[in-house]
Amino acid sequence: KSNKIADNMNAILKEKGMEDDVKVVLTGCFGFCEKGPIVKIMPDNTFYVEVKPEDAGRIIEEDLIKGEKIETLLFRDPKSGERIHEGENMEFYKKQMRVALRNCGLIDPESIDEYLGNRGYQALGKVLTSMEPQDVVDEIKLSGIRGRGGGGFPTGLKWQFALNNEADQKYVVCNADEGDPGAFMDRSILEGDAHSIIEAMAICGYATKATKGLVYIRAEYPLAINRLRKAMQDAREYGLLGKDILGSGFDFDIEIKYGAGAFVCGEETALIHSMEGERGEPTSKPPYPAEAGYWGKPTNVNNVETFANIPEIILNGGEWFKGIGTEKSSGTKVFALAGKINNVGLVEVPMGTTLREVIFEIGGGIKDGKKFKAVQTGGPSGGCLTENDLDTKIDFDSLTAKGSMMGSGGMIVMDEDDCMVAVSKFYLDFTVEESCGKCTPCRIGNTRLYEMLDKITKGNGTMEDLELMRELSETIKDTSLCGLGQTAPNPILSTLDQFWDEYVAHVTDKR
Ligand code: SF4
Incomplete structure (x- = not known):
């Protein structure tokens, strides 16, 4: 739909001889999915929502030519009912602060010039010209940033381990194997601002003395893959990726590795095995990837969102980033x-x-x-x-x-109509399906848990099942090999605690 809107706008602009005055840019995601497709008129920041291809002519005629706003397409504040022109004034955006998503919905993700025009690659230039690898690691440590992929491990510390481990070859890996049901942050960043990830990976390569980068991305993200490929190609042409970046003597290039969509491959050791062509199964740590990762070499793995923050931390300083958020969770x-x-x-x-x-x-x-x-x-x-x-x-x-x-x-x-036993069954169904099967507590234990939940939701459960479920959940958490198994029973345990009455109603009323 967005492509059609842009095509229509371009055709009408051409017809009216305005193609040199107004530029139509297809951006990444604005974030406001509920109201898409969105057309934003810059520089006056007018925000049109739920736009249809046939609205293109009206927007050009009424807004761009007559200078009037189109009432039917303008966003209205759901509380006050007032029409709002400016995106930033909407309730949806008021409390937001876009650091990782700073360029999404702003620049044309397929144009390296637009990225460069928005401070792109300045952070890479800064580290290459004025910072030693240890300075970069120190700045990241100072920022307090913790891994956004789920673990929350301090990123600066991870980089320090990778820097400390000497080797003839080191690697930087970007984990783009986003797998949580309903999550699409990493995909949006790669679709809307792939250069920020390339720049951050190169900065990480410089800081940890790695010369090769790998992006592990699920193959069902075709637009993100295409935009990343194009961005890598453009960066190479501009001397920002590859040999002797910006004449600094630092070499760094990136390769894309495709995942088949297994949730467990988001775990770093499984991800590395998958990139090596092996089954995507986790192995116990230590050794950590920072010591022995891809092909046994020191490897630093961060996820997409973590990387998206890095150029801003370098440009604005770790202190600036630390000033956002809370004491132990900055940014x-x-x-x-x-x-x-x-x-x-x-x-x-x-x-x-x-x-x-x-x-x-x-x-x-x-x-x-x-x-x-x-x-x-x-x-x-x-x-x-x-x-x-x-x-x-x-x-x-x-x-x-x-x-x-x-x-x-x-x-x-979830609202008042949702059954929380069904919700925990939904999540467990997902983890049972995604378990790699390597260790017994996760492979067998979660299957048994699912069977019990199924029995309960079909009205055949007993109070003993509820007690057994809690006991089995604790055992699975304590004995599973990787994070997938260790956390799989969480939705059950939390709903047993918070919504015990619903479980009891299922087993006593047999519903
Ligand atoms: Fe595989 Fe589950 Fe064991 Fe992790 S916990 S290694 S996903 S079987």
């Missing part, structure tokens, strides 16, 4: 807001923003005026939080303390 976090919520979309907020602000202000509250029931954060590894938790600050430690987790940023909202 912002991107969430894919989905489920029974008015404003479905991609949102980026400073750490420390509360769940209530995200769900009721940015998200516009619950669909059809229904009552909020729960929110699942952290995808299948996370847990359900209830109304009592709405004032919880979103940061790594607060969510974990409440029995859920940050994860990679999936946030699914």
Whole structure:
């Protein structure tokens, strides 16, 4: 639809002899999926939502020629009903802070010149001309940034380990194997701003003394792959990737590796095995990839969103980044807001923003005026939080303390009509399907858990099943080899704690 809108606009502009005055740019995601397709008129920042291809002529005629705003397409504030011209003034954007998503919805992702025009590759230039590798690692440490892929491990420390390990060859890996149901942050960043990832990987390569980069991306992200390929090609042509980058003597190039969509390949050791052509199964750590990763060489693995923050940290300083968010969780976090919520979309907020602000202000509250029931954060590894938790600050430690987790940023909202036993069954079905089968607690244990949940939701469960489920869940968590198994029972445990009555109703009323 967006392509058709752009085609129509270009054709009309040409017809009117305005093609040199107005440029139509296809950008990455604006984040406001609920109201797409979106057309934004710059520089006056008018925001048209739910645009149809046939609206192209009206937008050009009325906005660009007559200078009037098209009432039917303008966004209206859901609370006040007022029409809003400026994107930043919308409730959806007011509390957001776009660092990782800074260029998404702003630049043409297929134009390296537009990236360069928005401070692109300046951070790489800065490290190559004025910083030693240890200086770069120190700046990342100072920022306090923690891995956005789910683990929350301090990124600077990871880079330090990779730098400290001497080897004839080291690698930088970008984990783009985004697999949480409903999550699409990494895909959007790669589709909307692939150069930021290339630049960040080159900075990481310089900091850790690695000369080769690999992006492990799921093959079902064709647009992200095409944009990444184009960006890599353009960066090479501009001397920003490949041999002797910017005449600095530093060599760094990137290769794309395709994943087949297995959730477990998001785990770093499984990801590395998959890139080596082996089965995507995790192995126990140590050794960590920073010591012996891809082909046994020191390898630093970060996910897409983590990398997207790196150029801004280098340009603005670690201190600046540390000043955003909370003491132990600095910076912002991107969430894919989905489920029974008015404003479905991609949102980026400073750490420390509360769940209530995200769900009721940015998200516009619950669909059809229904009552909020729960929110699942952290995808299948996370847990359900209830109304009592709405004032919880979103940061790594607060969510974990409440029995859920940050994860990679999936946030699914449920309303009064949702059955929480069915929700936990949905997540467990996903993890059973995605288990690699290597270790018994996860392979057999989660299957047995699923069978019990199935029995309960069909009205055949007993109170003993509920106790057994809790016991088995704890055993699976304690004994599974990797994060997938260790966290798979989380949705069950959190719903057993928070929605015990619903489980009991299933087994006593046989429904
Ligand atoms: Fe494979 Fe599950 Fe064991 Fe992880 S916990 S190694 S996914 S079987």
